[in-house]
Amino acid sequence: MTKTRPPKSADPRLERLLGGPALAALRVRMRRHFERQDGNSKNSTLQLTKLMTTEHEALALLTGRPTRSTQSLKIDIDQLDATLRNAGIAGSLREALELLDGPIVNRAMAKNDLLVRWSSVTKADHLHPALSIWLQTAPAIGLLKRLARQDPDTANRQLERASAVLRRLPVKGLTRAQLAADLFGNAHALDNGQPAATLVLAVLQHGENDIARLQDAPEDTEGTERDARRPAERARDIWARAGVLVNELARPALFLNLPVHPDSAPLGTLGEPGYLSLRQLLRTPIAWSVANQAVYICENPNIVSIAADRLGSACAPLVCTDGMPAAAQRILLTQLAFAGARLLYHGDFDWPGLHIANYVMRLCGAQPWRFARDDYKRAIENAPHSERDLGDSRVEATWDQALTASMQRYGLAIAEEAVASPLLEDLSSTRSLF
Structure with missing residues (x-):
């Protein structure tokens, strides 16, 4: 009133x-x-x-x-x-x-008028195509109304800003602050929580989910359920895949002996661990020379350190996720997969380790590396006897359901460092082509 x-x-x-x-x-x-x-x-x-x-x-x-x-x-x-x-x-x-x-x-007339105004908002034909497609999904209108506080005029302005951002994407290693300043004259206009940023992230993620569903088998009817089980992504990771840098120096990716094309600049010293920031990965794309070559992935930085000490330049290519991979690790693994690498993953034999492994294998198509039920049972035989230390919150290993059952039965967590010896055997027997 x-x-x-x-x-x-x-x-x-x-x-x-x-x-x-x-x-x-x-x-x-x-x-x-x-x-x-x-x-x-x-x-x-x-x-x-x-x-x-x-x-x-x-x-x-x-x-x-x-x-x-x-x-x-x-x-x-x-x-x-x-x-x-x-x-x-x-x-x-x-x-x-x-x-x-x-x-x-008049409430009835006001309500009808509001419906007409919202209809014109969602059917605007001048918006970025990806934004228009997203607006036809069930959650879109609810999110838009919340961001606009139920005002169609405010929603129109927010959509215009989001559309302007999407028209600039993808970019090549441009910081989010610079993108915001270029478009809106305000370096903070695309910070987390800003309506335009929230809309852009929703559109980008929706598009990626559509691609993921198309890549599933046509007869797969569980795609929606699988999407719901995917870990929530941080905004930084979604921006990164569009070439936008957010905290580009945070949590760089640890690696050892990653081969690059001869015409590319070398990545540090052969045999010594190195780091690649999100800034480097997006601003200066690297020509990876990994086609049909095994690239190993571990969860813990100690494995990289041990491999460098024991094998040095003779170690096979190795990348560390350092727990759940952040933006730099995700971009690096995705780039290696696109370059044709055969990615092999190993992590901790505990519930968080299986959760991370599920995600990494889904992210870049990695295969398990000494990370099955028989590998766990051998680790149990060689590990010092200890009390059961696995909790009740079991995680299903998507690549080997028997592994989960075995871990639950023994109730023992095995750190990746405890099985370093067989991992080093694989890393030393595979020769990288530099």
Whole structure:
């Protein structure tokens, strides 16, 4: 209900008859009668019940009826309109209520108007195509209305900004702050939580999910359920895949002896661990020379350190996720997969380790590396005896269901470092081509 008063002020007599805080609730009830009118039909009778004494007395004075001890009153609106006009107080009861509390908005018409305005928002043909496609999905309108606080005009502005960003993507290693400054003159316009940033991230993620579903087998009917099980991604990772840098120096990817094309700049010293930041991976794409070559992936940095100490330059290509991979690790693994590498993964034999392994294998198509049930059982035989230390929150190993069952039965977690010897045997027997 709009509280802005119209230019015309209420007659002092009207203020005395129906104004003031004591009759505010009564006026609200009377206004609702007119808010429900659609303009085509007119109900000239207003039935009011459960009236307080002060409210009944006010209505009695307004209508010229005697005051009675009753809680209900039926008002003939046409007759009351005539009474107010003849007295020179107001042109009608509706006008009187508007003079006291501001314009009365027809709810049905306002709702219909709002629906029409939202329809024009979602069907705008000048938006980026990916944004238009996303707007047709079930969650899109709810998110957009929340970000725009239910205002279609605000939603239009937010969509225009999101569309402007999408038209610039992908970029090649441009920082998010610079992208925001270039487009909107404000380096923080695409920070986490900003409406335009939220919309862009939703569109990018929706597009990636569509691609993932297309890559699944046509007869696969569990794609939606599988999407729901995917770990929630941080905004930085989604931006990174579009070439946008966010905290580009945080958590660089640890590697050892990754082969590159002879025309590319060497990656540090052969045999020594090195780091690749998200900034390097996106701004200066590397020509990887890994086609049909095994590239090993471990979960823990200690494995890289041990491999460098024991094998040095003779170690096969090795990448470390350092736990759940962050943006730099994800981009590196994806680049290696696209370059044709045969990726092999090993991690901790515990529930978090299986969770990470599931994600890495799905991310880049890696295969298990000494990470099956028989490998776990051999590790148990060689590990020092200890108390059961695996909790009840089991994780299914998507590549070997028997592994999960075996781990649950023995109840022992085996750190990756505890099985370093057989891993080093593989790393030393595979020769990289530099």
